[in-house]
Amino acid sequence: MQLLDRVRASCLALPEVTERPSHGSPxxxxxxxxxxxxxxxxxHHHNAFPHLWCAAPPGAQEELIAADPARFFRPPYVGSRGWLGVRLDGEVDWAEIDELCRDAYRDVAPKRLVALLDAEPPRPAG
Structure with a gap:
C-alpha cells in the first residue's frame, strides 16, 4: 500500500474526519x-523527504525528538505549537504512525468525539 493510502486509512478511520489539500498537501x-x-x-521546503506533521500532546514533541532525532523533528510553522514532524523515508512502523495519528486527533478533537473514539473496540495493529 502506498504512503498516502496508509496515512489516509489511519486518519479517515477516526470519527468525523475529512480530507482535503492544504498548501498542496493531503x-x-x-x-x-x-x-x-x-x-x-x-x-516540504528544506525537508526533501516524505514526512508528516501531526498535532501532539504537550511534551511529546520534545520527548520523541530527544529519543530518536533521526526519525522525529520539529516542523516549520507548526513546531512552535508542539506539532511533531515524522520522517517516512526509511522503514516505517505503521502501528506507530497509526498511534501518532490517533494521538493527534485526540489533541484537537472535541471531547465528545474523543469519547466516541475511546468507546470503539481496539483496532488490530499494522
Missing part, C-alpha cells in the same frame, strides 16, 4: 476545520 481535519495531520509525500 491534510486531515476534524469536523472540516481543525487540522490534525498533514502528509508531505514529496517533502
Amino acid at each position: 491534510t486531515w481535519f476534524v469536523r472540516g476545520k481543525s487540522v490534525f495531520v498533514t502528509l508531505h509525500v514529496d517533502g
